[in-house]
Amino acid sequence: MHASLLHRRVRVVHDLLRGSAPGLVGLALLVGAGAGLGAVVFRWLITVFTELFTGTTDYSATGGTAHPAFPWAGAWFVVLAPVLGGLLYGPLVHRFAREARGHGVPEVMLAVARNGGRIPPRVAVVKSLASALCIGSGGSVGREGPIVQIGAALGSSMGQWLRVPPHRLGLLVACGAAGGISATFNAPVAGVFFALELILRSFTAEAFGVVVIASVTASVVGRAVMGDEPFLVLPPFSVGSPVEYLLYAALGLLAGLLGWAFARFLYRVEDACDRVWRGPEWLRPAVGGLLLGGVLLVLPQMYGVGYPVLQNGIDGGYALGFLLVLLAGKMLATSLTIGIGGSGGVFAPSLFIGAMGGTAFGLVAQAAFPGLDISPGAYGLIGMAAVFAGASHAPIAALVIVFELTGQYSIILPLMAAVALATGISHLVSRETIYTLKLLRRGLDITAEPAPDLLRSLTVGQAMGPVPEPLEGSCRVPEIVARLESARYGAAPVRVGGDHLGTVVAADALAPAGPGVTAADLARTLPPLHAGTPLHDAVPVLHEHATTGLPVVGPGGRDPIGWVDHRDVVAACATARSAGGARSAGSGHRAEPPGRDV
Numbered sequence: 001m002h003a004s005l006l007h008r009r010v011r012v013v014h015d016l017l018r019g020s021a022p023g024l025v026g027l028a029l030l031v032g033a034g035a036g037l038g039a040v041v042f043r044w045l046i047t048v049f050t051e052l053f054t055g056t057t058d059y060s061a062t063g064g065t066a067h068p069a070f071p072w073a074g075a076w077f078v079v080l081a082p083v084l085g086g087l088l089y090g091p092l093v094h095r096f097a098r099e100a101r102g103h104g105v106p107e108v109m110l111a112v113a114r115n116g117g118r119i120p121p122r123v124a125v126v127k128s129l130a131s132a133l134c135i136g137s138g139g140s141v142g143r144e145g146p147i148v149q150i151g152a153a154l155g156s157s158m159g160q161w162l163r164v165p166p167h168r169l170g171l172l173v174a175c176g177a178a179g180g181i182s183a184t185f186n187a188p189v190a191g192v193f194f195a196l197e198l199i200l201r202s203f204t205a206e207a208f209g210v211v212v213i214a215s216v217t218a219s220v221v222g223r224a225v226m227g228d229e230p231f232l233v234l235p236p237f238s239v240g241s242p243v244e245y246l247l248y249a250a251l252g253l254l255a256g257l258l259g260w261a262f263a264r265f266l267y268r269v270e271d272a273c274d275r276v277w278r279g280p281e282w283l284r285p286a287v288g289g290l291l292l293g294g295v296l297l298v299l300p301q302m303y304g305v306g307y308p309v310l311q312n313g314i315d316g317g318y319a320l321g322f323l324l325v326l327l328a329g330k331m332l333a334t335s336l337t338i339g340i341g342g343s344g345g346v347f348a349p350s351l352f353i354g355a356m357g358g359t360a361f362g363l364v365a366q367a368a369f370p371g372l373d374i375s376p377g378a379y380g381l382i383g384m385a386a387v388f389a390g391a392s393h394a395p396i397a398a399l400v401i402v403f404e405l406t407g408q409y410s411i412i413l414p415l416m417a418a419v420a421l422a423t424g425i426s427h428l429v430s431r432e433t434i435y436t437l438k439l440l441r442r443g444l445d446i447t448a449e450p451a452p453d454l455l456r457s458l459t460v461g462q463a464m465g466p467v468p469e470p471l472e473g474s475c476r477v478p479e480i481v482a483r484l485e486s487a488r489y490g491a492a493p494v495r496v497g498g499d500h501l502g503t504v505v506a507a508d509a510l511a512p513a514g515p516g517v518t519a520a521d522l523a524r525t526l527p528p529l530h531a532g533t534p535l536h537d538a539v540p541v542l543h544e545h546a547t548t549g550l551p552v553v554g555p556g557g558r559d560p561i562g563w564v565d566h567r568d569v570v571a572a573c574a575t576a577r578s579a580g581g582a583r584s585a586g587s588g589h590r591a592e593p594p595g596r597d598v
Contacts, residue, residue, distance in 0.1 A: 024168060024210055028175045031158060032214030035151035035179025036221025042128050042147055043184060043226065049136025050304060053081045059138075061308035064300035078138065078300065079293035085137020086285030089130040090341060094282035097126035102338060103141065103346045104131075104149035105198065106438040108177060112199055113446035117156055117169035124153035130343040134285075138292060140302045140333035141344025143184055148345070151180030151218075152199070171210055174200045178211045179218030186228065188212075188219040190401040197397045198435065232311050237381065238410045240373035245414060247365050251358060251379055252386050252418030256425035258357055259350065259390025262331055263434035266346065267441065269335035281341065288340025295333050301326060302333040305348050310355045314380040320363045327356040346434055350388040351402070358383015381408055382415050386422035391434040395423040453536070454573045460538050461531030463572035464552045464562030470495045471504060473520030480509045480519055489563055491548035494523040500559045502526075505548045528553045531561065535569055542566050 047057055055068040064075040093100045099107050100123055111119045131146035155176030159169040174195040182191030192215045196203055200211075239245070277284050296302055301309040313323060334349040361383065362376030385402035389395045399419045403412065431447070432440055439446060468489055471480060473496035484492060490506040502523030509522060528551045529538050542550060542565060549565030 024171070024206075025213060027158065027162075027164070027168075027172060028210040028213040029217050031151075031155040031172050031175040032179040032182075032217030033221055034154045034158070035147075035176045035214065036183040036218035038124065038128070038150045038154055039147050039180050039183035039218065039222055040225045042132060042143065042150060045128060045132035046135050046143065046304075049085075049132050053085065053137045054078070054303070058308055059303040060301050060306040061312075062300065064297075075297060075300065078296045078303070079290065082138040082289030082292040082296070083286050084289075085133050085139070086283075086287070086289040086340070086342075088137075089133040089343060090285040091282040092126060092133075093130045093341070093343060094280075097123050099123050100127040100130045100149070100343055101341055102145075102438065103344060103435075104145035105345065105347075106435045108149055108152040108173065108199055109201075109435060109446060110439055110444060111152070111156065112170045112173055113201075114444070116166035117171075117173045118160060119149075119153045119156035119173065121153060121157035121160075124150045124157070127153070127343065134337065134342045134344050135304050137289075138296050138303050139337040139342045139344050140292070140295075140304065140306065140330065140349065141337050141342060141346065142305055142348025142351075143345060144181060144347040145345025146343065147180035147184045148177045148194075148199075151176030151178075155179075155214075170200065171207055174207065174211050175214035178215040182215040183218040183222030183226075185401075185405060186219065186222060186226075187401065187404045188215045190397070190404045191215040191218070193397045193400045194394075197394045198392065232307075232314070232406050234311070234314060234377065234381070234406055234408065236410060237375050237378035237408055239378075239414060240375070243369075244372060244374065245417065247361075247369075247374075248379070248382060248414035248418050249421055251361050251383060252421030253425050254361065255354055255357060255383050255386030255418065256390035256422030257429065258353065259387040259392075259422065259434075260426045260429050262350065262353055262387070263391050263432075263437055265331055266335045266338060266434065267437060269332075270339040273336075273339035285341040288336065292333065292336050292340065295329065295336065299326070299329040299333070302329050306330070306352055307348070310352050313355050313359050314377040316359075316377060318359075320360055323356045323360040323363070327353055327360070330356070346391070347388065350391050350434075351384040354383035354385065354387030355380045356383075357387065378408075378411050378414075381406055382411065382418045385415055386418045389419045390422040390426040393423055393426060393433045395419045398423075454576050455536040455539065455569075456534050458535045458572055458576055459531065460529045460533045460535060460552055460564055461562070462576075463535060463568045464531070464564040465568055467551070467560045467563050468492045470500075471519040472496070473501055473518060473523070475519040477509055477517055477522075480504055480522070481506075484509060489549040489565060491526070493551065493560055494519045496520055503548070503551065507547070526550055528558075528560070529564060530555070535572070538564070539566075539569060542569065 050059065051057055056062055066074050067077045070077050104127065111117055127146050127149050135141060135143065152173045155172035156169060159172040177199045178191040178195035181194045182188040192211050195211050196207060200207055273288065330349055330352050334346065337344060359376050359380030362374060362379030366374040366376055385398045389398035399416060403415065436447060468487055470493045471483065473494055484490065484506045491503050493503055494501045501520060503526045504519050504522045526545065527541060531552055531554050546566060549563050551560035552562040552564055554561050
């Protein structure tokens with residue numbers, strides 16, 4: 001009795017979580033908390049692996065020092081760090097979750113747009129380990145792509161376990177993505193707009209509400225464990241003269257083109273790696289790690305995410321020439337990391353490239369217009385948002401992310417203008433983004449309208465053909481066989497006194513029978529299909545009666561009003577596709593295609 005009561009209560013809670021508005025809020029809280037904890041664990045793993053491989057918490061800030069455990073090797077140990085990391089995460093990704101390779105966000109976008117929000121649960125674990133190993137061993141990639149995929153996988157797994165509808169499953173995926181961004185960057189507003197603009201690509205009230213709840217929850221969890229430290233600590237910037245708005249506009253245009261160029265260069269390098277590599281995929285990150293290690297030996301600032309280098313660049317710590325070297329080095333190092341099969345995001349590299357390019361632009365503008373009191377760091381800050389907007393075509397996310405990560409409200413107007421211009425110029429050059437381009441290269445265009453599911457939109461009534469000419473109940477076997485040999489279907493209805501008695505099928509008529517056997521004796525009942533039934537539901541039943549087809553009845557009727565088999569289904573779908581869509585369910589019988597036997 002107690003077990004039965006407990007089962008009923010569990011069932012009530014399960015149904016509440018699956019179908020009600022309060023249940024969706026509860027799920028958003030759970031997913032947000034899980035994503036926040038996932039971000040904490042992921043950042044901890046990066047730190048652990050970075051210390052293991054380099055002896056420091058962030059090797060990019062050291063300028064290329066020796067490993068404390070191997071001082072005799074000097075800075076040369078960094079050549080082998082990506083090789084050792086690749087030997088660990090390469091087999092892990094290849095064996096358990098190949099979706100964990102690359103930068104992660106496109107896979108989440110595809111899951112929401114085409115797969116009903118379904119992401120395998122193992123992706124969260126494999127992505128955490130693989131990306132932490134990749135970044136910790138020198139991979140010049142960001143942590144936002146992995147944490148988006150980790151949080152999204154957690155949300156999807158929870159939704160699949162509770163068997164929520166596909167629409168809600170997509171919302172839970174977005175909640176996980178928002179929570180991951182929110183916790184890892186301490187930026188709850190940025191997490192919301194990243195999920196809405198890039199993952200869901202829609203702004204409904206329901207989606208906004210639950211994503212905000214998840215993002216806030218994740219941020220609370222992240223701050224409780226990791227503290228409330230800002231992403232960048234910068235001096236306040238301001239616009240010294242209205243003339244500077246023209247310079248910021250020019251920066252926006254150049255940064256938009258730079259973001260587009262980064263996306264193209266990334267995949268050109270990946271294509272080159274694909275052409276060159278002929279060995280097993282699990283070994284590719286280790287062998288390619290030698291190339292990446294060579295880059296890190298020359299430019300240790302490219303090791304890992306590189307946030308200290310980014311801040312130092314905006315703070316004015318580098319000369320113009322070295323800023324451009326860092327910009328080019330980041331493009332190369334990130335592209336190599338992804339091309340050899342590494343696992344990590346491209347958001348942080350976009351910010352890095354924008355910071356270096358924007359600060360370099362600011363230095364040039366400062367030298368050209370000494371009377372304007374120009375702050376090159378402000379241009380670097382705006383360059384971060386503009387390059388990401390140009391690469392992602394996500395202006396709101398770019399604007400909010402950089403504003404929240406830095407807290408620089410004083411330059412919000414030039415920031416908005418530069419982001420808008422960067423997005424516009426990038427749109428003019430190409431409709432694809434750094435995320436959708438990866439999917440398009442695999443033949444997947446999530447920006448296009450999906451093809452209609454004709455089996456769900458067409459009904460049995462739209463596919464059915466005419467009822468075969470009925471047999472009288474007194475017909476003998478020879479006449480039955482002769483009629484069925486020339487019939488469209490391997491069956492015919494039987495009538496007695498004008499009433500439908502059943503159906504004679506060819507197999508029964510051809511079986512040995514006495515001379516007095518009639519159609520009434522052979523009549524059997526075939527399962528009727530209703531005219532309003534979608535073809536998607538009718539196909540499994542038709543599969544069981546492929547040789548005879550099945551009668552179609554109207555609402556509340558018993559006598560057949562039509563007949564249908566698998567050939568009718570194919571013909572109806574072909575006709576609807578050529579006409580550009582399905583006909584309305586009330587259109588009655590469809591016209592027979594040319595050359596069809598009836």
